[in-house]
Amino acid sequence: MMKNCVMDGDSQQEPEQSVVNRVLSTFIAAVGEDEALSEVAKRLKPVLLDGDTVNEASLRQAIFGDDA
Template identity: 45%
Template sequence: MTEQEKADATERNNLSVVDRVLVEFIDAVAAEDGYSEISVRLKHTMLDERDFSEAALERALFGVEQ
């Protein structure tokens, strides 16, 4: 394991359980072909902004501007 991988693992271990679940979900979305933009929007909406409103999630998932 590289130093960066160790640092990433330590950082993830310091997250709350909810945040770890969200990170795993966002990583799974990012791993799918063609979904990298969606994963970036999800990260911003769910982890950075902590906005779980229906409108925010719709924008993150579908790129819909309201």
């Protein structure tokens, strides 16, 4: 199994994302394209990609904001 296959020199600049992170990144980018949801996308990114665990409270706050 070839886990860290490098296709060209440019791909060494960023660490390879897992499939889950690629899917979540694509989802967050798609949400961010909607002007009404751009703030939600900004809040979702750290919760889904940067955090160690995802829980209901953190998702609720990211989706609905501080007053959730």
